[in-house]
Amino acid sequence: MTRLEQMLGETPYVAYLYGYPHKTAYRPFTPALSLESVWAEERRDALFLYVHVPFCEMRCGFCNLFTAAGPKQDVVDGYLGALVRESRRVKQALGRATFARAAIGGGTPTLLDVAGLETVFDLMEGTLGADMRNIPVSVEVSPETVDAEKLRVLRARGTDRVSIGVQSFIEAEVAAVKRPQQTAQVEAALDLIRSTGFPTLNLDLIYGMEGQTEESFLFSLRAALRFRPEEIYLYPLYVRPLTFLGKKARAWDDLRISLYRAGRDFLLSQGYTQVSMRMFRAPHAPDAGGPVYRCQEDGMVGLGCGARSYTGGVHYSSEYAVGSREVRNIIASYSERTEASFGEVGYGFRLTSEEQRRRYMLLSLLADGVDLGAYRQRFGADVLTDFPELAELETHGLGRREAGVLKLTPAGVERSDLIGPWLHSEGVRELTREYAWR
The missing domain is CATH 1.10.10.920 (Arc Repressor Mutant, subunit A)
Incomplete structure (x- = not known):
């Protein structure tokens, strides 16, 4: 029996591959590499610019992203100051560069106030030189943190895609994954996003939550379609180490494959096109536009804790953690770094x-x-x-x-x-x- 045949006899949910290698394969570089040497041979005509905001109002029970819940304003301000210093040093190392895509993720970027959001856009556009109004720009938001003023800032600064993690339109289901979310608040946020005029709205939904059935999953999908999202992502629930669900360790009632098929078939019947296992695009979705970007070939500049940067031969980032104390310590260390210190790459993976x-x-x-x-x-x-x-x-x-x-x-x-x-x-x-x- 081959390894694939053995795996096919087990769960189809092993791990989500959104990059290769995964960050758990990263290790310290000894000695550290210089930023200039890492980027020396890299093409810089079609880069992806990503900024990570590692703060949330709360941490969902399934979340293993690099984020801290409920930060004090002085912590946020210290982080943004370091982000500005890092962007200056990265620009010095990159020199002339063209960005084909840009995104702000987290965490929850809209946990920042308007001034904080403006700071992030200023460093992306002013310091790094990204043409934010003429390339695709995506920002992640949450129902609890969006308001009309923040959305107006996002749209005015070039954001054409807003992604919101709804997970479910049934309150009991999201409560089971430790997300005390009110459906009325979600719907109000979606109405506000639609009225602000973003060309692309993406909704994230999760399948496999405790108590979820095929009927309830389809209920959430129908509720989502009332807002005519250009994109829908369907994510299987993963129970990962150190998360609330990981510590809870309930017996797994695995309906995920049947829920996936029900969701896929429903979206296809509504005219959506399946782009990948997770992504579905509506027939009315606009073309991405902007310069061509291919993740297999083109580099990525990641700024902030939790952000990864890719060149042909080296992938690098800050160190990674899930536990709240470790996350806070990494953010504190990052916030104390000098501009010169950002010229060193100390953690990542060399690609043969x-x-x-x-x-x-x-x-x-x-x-x-x-x-x-x-x-x-x-x-x-x-x-x-x-x-x-x-x-x-x-x-x-x-x-x-x-x-x-x-x-x-x-x-x-x-x-x-x-x-x-x-x-x-x-x-x-x-x-x-x-x-x-x-």
Whole structure:
């Protein structure tokens, strides 16, 4: 029995792959690398600019993101000051650069007041030079923290996509994942977002929560469609170490695959197109526009604790934690850093030539598919020679070749959270196994 066959006999929910390698494979660099050396050979004509705001009003029971709940204003102000210093040092190292995409995430960026939001946009636009009004710009918000004035600032500064984590329109379901959310407040926030005129509204919903049924999940989907979202993301619930649900350790009643299929089929019946396992796009959604950006090929500049930066050979970030004390300590240390200290890269992952090929293959496969000719042109080799295990996808009906592109079938798409980890290198798997959660 192959490793894939063994995994197919177990849960399809192993891990969500939104980047490769995962941050749990990152380790300290000894000695630290200089920022200039890391970016020396990198193309800078189509970068992604990301700013992380590691603050929330509360931490949801499923959340393992890098964020601190209920920060005092002096903590927020100290963090923003360090963010400004980091952006200056990063600009010095980058020199001339063009950004094709920008995003502000967290945490909850709209926990910041209007002045704080303006500070973030000023450093992205003024310091780093991102043309925020002519590239796609996405900002994450929450029902508890949005108001008319903040939304007007986001729209005026170039934001064309707002993403809001609703999770469910049924209060008992969100209460089960420690999110005391009022549906009336969610609906008011959505009305406000729509009235502000953002071209793209994205709603996040979760399936697999305690007490959730197919009927209740479809109820939330129908409620979501009343606001005509251009995008909907359907996330399976994961119970991760150190989160509230992880500590609760309830017996798992796994209905996730049936809930996923019900949600997928419903959205397809409503005219949505499935882009990935999680993402569905409405027929009225606008084209992304702006410069072309391909995550498999182009770099990413991440600013702030919790943000990751990608170059061809090095991925790096601040250290990562979930526990509240450790998160607060990392934020405090970051806030004390000098501008000069941001010229050192001390934590991350060096990508060998093989890992660079693997990353390109993996991110392509889980998105539009691996273009066999493009891979050969980029790396001078055949992807099926470099990664012969890919042939197993076709054997098990999880992948197929169409017009020179290896794509996942519908059966493969619904097992994306199994296929991604299956294709990790042994070195990355070992680092992830050894990672000490804190």
